[in-house]
Amino acid sequence: MPATPAWPPRSLPRLFVESSLAEGATLTLDGAAANYLGAVLRLRAGERVLLFDDSNGEFVATIADAGKRRVALTVGPRTRERETVPDLWLLFAPVKRGRIDWLVEKATELGVARLRPVVTERTIVDRLNLDRLRAHAVEAAEQCGRTALPLLDPPAKLAAVLKGWPDDRTLHFADETGGAPLAGVAAPAPAAILIGPEGGFTDAERGAIRALPQARAVALGPRILRAETAALAAVSLWMAAAGDW
C-alpha cells in the first residue's frame, strides 16, 4: 500500500462520474450521486470532493451549489493521471449474487484490467446483472483511490472465448486435475487467468482449453477453494510474480 500522499487529503469524498473531466469544466450531478453528496454527506457550496472519470485521471472539484437532487460543481486541478494497471484479464464462471459481487470488488482493488464472465457446461449461474456488478467495481475504485475501472464484459460461452483468443496472451487456467504452481509459471502481460465453475470443467472443455498454445494449467494448492477465493488468490499470485507488485 503506497505512502499516504500529502495532497489530496484522504478524507475528501471521492466519486466516479461519467462526464469527461477537465480543469475549469462545470458539471451537474443528479440521482444517487447528488443524493450522496447533498443529502448524505450534506456538503455545501465551497466544499471539495475528488472526481475521476476513468479517462482523464482524478481532479479536485468544488461544490458550486448543493441540493438533495442536484449538485453543481466546478472542476479544479487534476490531482493524478489515470493510472495504468498490468494488462491482466480475469475470466471466471459466474457464481451467485453476493459472491460474484465480492469477486468483482476484490478484482477491482487488485488492479485487474478486464473481467470476463464465461459460461461453461457446469456453470450454475448464467445471467448477470451487469449494472449491479459495475456499481460494485465503481464503489471499490472510489474507496480505494483508483482512477481506472476494469472493463466488464457480458457473459460469453467458453467456446466463443477460446475461438477468438489473442495469440499473444497467456491463459493461466486453474485446473483441479493438476497444474504447475502459478507463482512459478506466471507469464508477464498480456495475460489472463481462467477460474472454472465449482463443478469443474468437463473433459471436453479441459481439452479445448489445453489445446490453446497459450494455455498453462496452474494449481492453487491442495485445498478446495471457492471460485471467488481461487480468483483472488490467482490474481494476487500473478500480480506478485509477473505484474506490478
Place this chain on the structure above:
Amino acid sequence: MPATPAWPPRSLPRLFVESSLAEGATLTLDGAAANYLGAVLRLRAGERVLLFDDSNGEFVATIADAGKRRVALTVGPRTRERETVPDLWLLFAPVKRGRIDWLVEKATELGVARLRPVVTERTIVDRLNLDRLRAHAVEAAEQCGRTALPLLDPPAKLAAVLKGWPDDRTLHFADETGGAPLAGVAAPAPAAILIGPEGGFTDAERGAIRALPQARAVALGPRILRAETAALAAVSLWMAAAGDW
C-alpha cells in the same frame, strides 16, 4: 484444487460436529444441525452424510432416525485423517461485519491455522461476535472439504500480542510506508501475517512492530487494498512462497 476423489462422493452433505468421532459411535444432533439434515435436506434413515470434528478427521455416518429437531446417526469408517495445514497465523485489525465474515471464511478456505484479531489505535471495530465468526469458519470448512478448523482468538491489543511474541515465528507485517515484496521475503512456518487497520499503524506502533527481531515489513503492490483483501492476498502469497502450494 485437488482431484475429485472417487470416495466419498462429493455430493454427500458435510457437517462439523462437536462430538468426538470414532467408527461405531452413535451421536444425536439437535438444533440447527438437526433442522438442516432433517427438515431442510429431508434425509431419512439409511442415508449418509460426512462428519468431521476438527480432531479425528472425517467419517461417513448413516442416519438411524431423522426428525426436524433430532437426528440420530451411526458413525461409519473414517474417510480421511485430520489434515495438517502450514503453521500460519493471520493477525488483523477487525473490520466491519460482512467484511470480517468474508475474511474469516476465506482465511479458512486458504488454510490459515490461527486467526488473531488485534486492536490497534486506529482500529474502528473493537468488538467481535466470535460465535458468528466461528460459524463462518465452520461453514467454509464444511463446504470446502476441510477437516480442521482454524483457531479463532478473542481480540487482543497490539502491545500485548507483541509482548508475548514467540521467538521462532516470523511476523510479516503489511506496511503501507513500504516493505519488500512478500513473495521474495516470505519465511517458512512457523509464520504470521499482520494486517493493520485501514487508517494504518501509528508511528509508535510501527516502531514497536519493527523492534521485534522477527518482524519483516512487506508491501502488497502499489494500489490501496481494503484490509480483508490485503489479508487474503498476503496469505495466498505466503502459501505459494513458503506454505504448501
